[in-house]
Amino acid sequence: MGRVALLLFLFAVTVELSLGISHEIHPLRPRLGSGAANLQVLNLSCLSWRFGVETNNIIGWYGVPQTCKSYVGHYMLGTQYREDSRLVVYEAIAYAESLKLVGDGKDVWVFDIDETTLSNLPYYVDNGLGTGKYNATLFNSWVLQAKAPALPESLKLYKKLLSLGIKVVFLTGRGGSQRNATVTNLKKEGFLTWEKLILRGSSETGTALVYKSNKRKMLEQNGYRIVGNIGDQWSDILGTNTGHRTFKLPDPMYYVA
Amino acid sequence: MGRVALLLFLFAVTVELSLGISHEIHPLRPRLGSGAANLQVLNLSCLSWRFGVETNNIIGWYGVPQTCKSYVGHYMLGTQYREDSRLVVYEAIAYAESLKLVGDGKDVWVFDIDETTLSNLPYYVDNGLGTGKYNATLFNSWVLQAKAPALPESLKLYKKLLSLGIKVVFLTGRGGSQRNATVTNLKKEGFLTWEKLILRGSSETGTALVYKSNKRKMLEQNGYRIVGNIGDQWSDILGTNTGHRTFKLPDPMYYVA
Structure with a gap:
């Protein structure tokens, strides 16, 4: 993500926040994608993926699933990462x-x-x-x-x-x-x-x-x-x-x- | 929660689902309440509370915070509990x-x-x-x-x-x-x-x-x-x-x- 993309991203987050959309870290429940190809057939959301990662159920993983990139971006750049910390x-x-x-x-x-x-x-x-x-x-x-x-x-x-x-x-x-x-x-x-x-x-x-x-x-x-x-x-x-x-x-x- | 309350609860979940509201486990990001009184001043959501609980950061706790009862109900009775499992x-x-x-x-x-x-x-x-x-x-x-x-x-x-x-x-x-x-x-x-x-x-x-x-x-x-x-x-x-x-x-x- 370049600087322009980052600015657009932050802008989108800001718009969501200003609209009072407070569930900004999982706007669309994107489905799991390329980084966890086998999981796609399970039709699981990035919420479950993050639960799995943070609880040490998913181990030895490499790469955020492509379809969870937006989810992870919202999480890290929005308020939830700071709040969890x-x-x-x-x-x-x-x-x-x-x-x-x-x-x-x-x-x-x-x-x-x-x-x-x-x-x-x-x-x-x-x-x-x-x-x-x-x-x-x-x-x-x-x-x-x-x-x-x-x-x-x-x-x-x-x-x-x-x-x-x-x-x-x-x-x-x-x-x-x-x-x-x-x-x-x-x-x-x-x-x-x-x-x-x-x-x-x-x-x-x-x-x-x-x-x-x-x-x-x-x-x-x-x-x-x-x-x-x-x-x-x-x-x-x-x-x-x-x-x-x-x-x-x-x-x-x-x-x- | 009695049987009637449970039915109403399930009805509410069903309505949410039928409306395409897919973020049903955290509709209002309820704030932490009585069960974790000190956390209330931190103004943290039940999302952070659950992160803390599931990652073993919050230990020795007794009782779901009262303000997270609805959140936990949606989580357990909605689709997310099953999906995480x-x-x-x-x-x-x-x-x-x-x-x-x-x-x-x-x-x-x-x-x-x-x-x-x-x-x-x-x-x-x-x-x-x-x-x-x-x-x-x-x-x-x-x-x-x-x-x-x-x-x-x-x-x-x-x-x-x-x-x-x-x-x-x-x-x-x-x-x-x-x-x-x-x-x-x-x-x-x-x-x-x-x-x-x-x-x-x-x-x-x-x-x-x-x-x-x-x-x-x-x-x-x-x-x-x-x-x-x-x-x-x-x-x-x-x-x-x-x-x-x-x-x-x-x-x-x-x-x-």
Whole structure:
């Protein structure tokens, strides 16, 4: 989607909102399409597709179904994505405030980065909203520009945790070569301090689920208590050493195993 | 909701459908209410509430928010509940068909019962759709009537698994005193055979998550391979010995820890 298309898209959303059409994320219940060809015969809507994705029933998927592109666009660019994120952060803050912390500086909260701390939505809007083929070169050049905006609800959680004396550990699938850009981007967007920023070493292959479990295990071996853990992917919050409680942010754009 | 109210409710759904209003599960985006009083100030919709519930972000909750009763009613009695269930079962069957089974009779699939195998919707329609206080006496007498209908998508999965040579284990929080009624109900509804039907003994207190993890561990200790595991509660599919893959059916009516 180019800039003009994006403007038209946002215009359409605005018109819908101004008309009081508040069900903007599923205007036509588009049917599942090319990205899930077998599902088309089931005649299921993108609502069911998103339920399946967000509940970890649909796994290992690649590409938003073409017929759900508009649905995903409305969801991400309309109000619902922000509202769903707000609910998750509300629950996370209520939980964090209920904790009795040890207060020895070893209470940490693990944050994933992409679609958890920083939003790549500007990139995805320009690149098919998850329907296209993943282009590692293009995505890397986007990351190196260090201009991904903060996810505002997550920034609120981050600030609240710091104020409660909980330290933040960023644990990301981004690679070591992206460290400088990631540091720049985080600071520019208001994430000014952290206990650790863990990126994936070039030798650390395998799934994100195993990589992240191993890193969390090392944190615990180093005396940290993972009081909370938040991510947009189930691979951020399943596996081992998941933390005392986990939170799942929405992400209907892509899947990471 | 009495019978008359139910008929009116179904009539309203029918009218909506006949008018081509296909977004019937969230007609007014009702705001969160009494059951989640603190959320009301967030001005969030029942869509976000359901996202939070189905993704295990909202835990330990008791009672559907009063303002989401209509939303939950439309969801459960309209087409979306069935469609979401259909998607889950589609994924489960695709997975089951992909398995290379050992074929020694030790490949099993674990099914929860309530809202996974049998539907208590007739009970909940008469008792506030999850908004009211849980009444153990009333619910027990409903269970003893043995007239809960099969969840049709789950029955399809059950039959497919048997045809593939996978045996079924029912693992339920229902108590031993409900065994006869449960057997009668299962058979009446087409679940004619099973490897085991595990009910909770009166001494087996604690959370469903721990109870079910223990029972699954015993299955594995007895040589069974849990190739799949399906439930409507996260406590059915989290914990230990969860099985090779898990599936989460929708349930916005109640929470079991």
